[in-house]
Amino acid sequence: MTLFNSIANRKYGRERGFTLIEIMVVVVIIGILATIIAPKIFDKPDQARVVKAQTDIKAIMAALNLYRLDHFKYPTADEGLQALVTPPAEPGANTNAPATSYLDKAPVDPWQHPYQYLNPGVHGEIDVMSYGRDGQPGGEGYDADIGSWEI
Numbered sequence: 383m384t385l386f387n388s389i390a391n392r393k394y395g396r397e398r399g400f401t402l403i404e405i406m407v408v409v410v411i412i413g414i415l416a417t418i419i420a421p422k423i424f425d426k427p428d429q430a431r432v433v434k435a436q437t438d439i440k441a442i443m444a445a446l447n448l449y450r451l452d453h454f455k456y457p458t459a460d461e462g463l464q465a466l467v468t469p470p471a472e473p474g475a476n477t478n479a480p481a482t483s484y485l486d487k488a489p490v491d492p493w494q495h496p497y498q499y500l501n502p503g504v505h506g507e508i509d510v511m512s513y514g515r516d517g518q519p520g521g522e523g524y525d526a527d528i529g530s531w532e533i
Contacts, residue, residue, distance in 0.1 A: 428515065428524045430492075431491075431492035431493065431515070431524070432492075432524065432528065434492045435491050435492055435512045435514075435528045436528060436533050438489060438491065438492075438497070438512075439497070439510050439511070439512070439528065439529070439530050439533055440533055441485075442463065442466070442485070442489055442497060442510050442530075443510060443530050443533075445466045445484040445485050446466065446484075446508060446510070448484055449465065449466060449484055456501050456507070456508050457499075457501065458501060459499065459500065459501045462499050463485075463488060463489060463496075463497060463499045463510075464488055466483065466484040466485045467483050467484075467485050467486075467487060467488050468483060491512035491513075491528075492512075493512075493514070493515050493517060495512065495513060495517040497510055497511065497512055498510070498511045498512070498513065503530075503531075505529065505530075505531035506530070506531055508530075509529060509530055509531060510529070510530040511527055511528060511529035511530065512527065512528045512529075513527055514526050514527055514528060
């Protein structure tokens with residue numbers, strides 16, 4: 383068959399569709415690409431959650447430092463991070479302290495667990511941390527703790 387006949391056959395519809403081998407080659411190529419690319423794509427949401435937790439902890443630490451400037455101390459462990467949302471009225475506190483809150487709402491980590499607050503802290507004067515994806519102390523990978531002392 384000459385090149386002209388091949389082009390003419392395709393143009394006028396004498397050759398239709400794909401062969402089984404052509405379809406199988408395409409399916410194999412798609413499968414190989416999926417096994418290479420899929421793990422990289424599915425890992426991104428967990429990486430983004432870790433970065434968000436680190437950013438949240440930085441913001442909470444900044445709010446705690448502002449609280450300390452206004453009230454001359456960090457919130458107690460009993461007051462917790464809720465003191466940043468609704469600051470307690472304390473006798474003898476700084477009368478120039480703002481009546482507004484330091485955070486809009488009680489902070490929760492990207493896995494919907496509350497952030498942990500320690501006063502006194504283990505790693506510093508105060509510690510703020512997320513227990514990671516599993517919500518339990520310790521762990522490895524995405525289940526590892528993310529703390530203010532690491533940032």
